[in-house]
Amino acid sequence: MRKIVLMGRSETGKTTLTQALKGEKIAYHKTQYVNNFDVIIDTPGEYAQTSWLAHALALYTYEADVVGLLLSSIEPFTLFPPSCTATCNRDVIGIVTKINHPLGNVKRAEGWLRLAGCRKVFYVDSKTGEGVADILEYLREPGDVMPWEKETTAEEAEMTGSTQNTTK
Numbered sequence: 001m002r003k004i005v006l007m008g009r010s011e012t013g014k015t016t017l018t019q020a021l022k023g024e025k026i027a028y029h030k031t032q033y034v035n036n037f038d039v040i041i042d043t044p045g046e047y048a049q050t051s052w053l054a055h056a057l058a059l060y061t062y063e064a065d066v067v068g069l070l071l072s073s074i075e076p077f078t079l080f081p082p083s084c085t086a087t088c089n090r091d092v093i094g095i096v097t098k099i100n101h102p103l104g105n106v107k108r109a110e111g112w113l114r115l116a117g118c119r120k121v122f123y124v125d126s127k128t129g130e131g132v133a134d135i136l137e138y139l140r141e142p143g144d145v146m147p148w149e150k151e152t153t154a155e156e157a158e159m160t161g162s163t164q165n166t167t168k
């Protein structure tokens with residue numbers, strides 16, 4: 001798996017997404033799986049809230065293969081300057097969080113992420129796990145076996161409610 005670093009202002013949902021990606025429970029095709037990949041670097045929101053964002057972006061990319069810029073659907077403004085992804089020499093993806101919030105505006109958040117320079121944008125609700133598997137698929141490298149592809153024992157399947165890939 002490629003390693004991702006998550007950046008965004010406080011309360012955007014970096015830590016919640018980290019937990020979701022680290023896979024307490026990953027919802028995929030209505031089934032829940034545990035992810036054992038440990039490939040996420042969570043960062044403090046302060047990096048996105050000060051003029052240090054560009055420096056932090058440049059610095060963290062040394063440690064990661066992919067940079068994820070987060071914006072929640074309910075943020076009324078963006079802290080990401082236009083084309084700020086230019087300071088990274090890694091893939092930069094946008095991630096809209098809290099997509100099911102009744103007051104959210106997913107399109108607006110997506111627009112700001114695209115303006116910042118993100119060519120690919122993901123949409124997640126880290127609480128329900130919606131969209132989380134798409135990010136893991138994006139980070140996938142040849143040979144990686146995703147949590148939902150692993151053979152599970154009948155006992156595990158019963159515990160997770162899974163009916164797929166079950167060894168009898």
Ligand SMILES: Nc1nc2c(ncn2[C@@H]2O[C@H](COP(=O)(O)OP(=O)(O)O)[C@@H](O)[C@H]2O)c(=O)[nH]1
Pocket residue numbers: 008009010011012013014015016017045097098099124125126127128
């Ligand atoms: N419904 C929903 N709530 C979220 C989501 N992401 C974060 N939250 C909530 O938003 C708050 C801030 O999240 P947190 O992960 O601590 O943000 P951080 O400061 O960026 O690390 C917490 O109360 C989370 O439960 C999401 O995708 N959906």
Ligand SMILES: [Mg+2]
Pocket residue numbers: 014015016042043044045
């Ligand atoms: Mg946090």
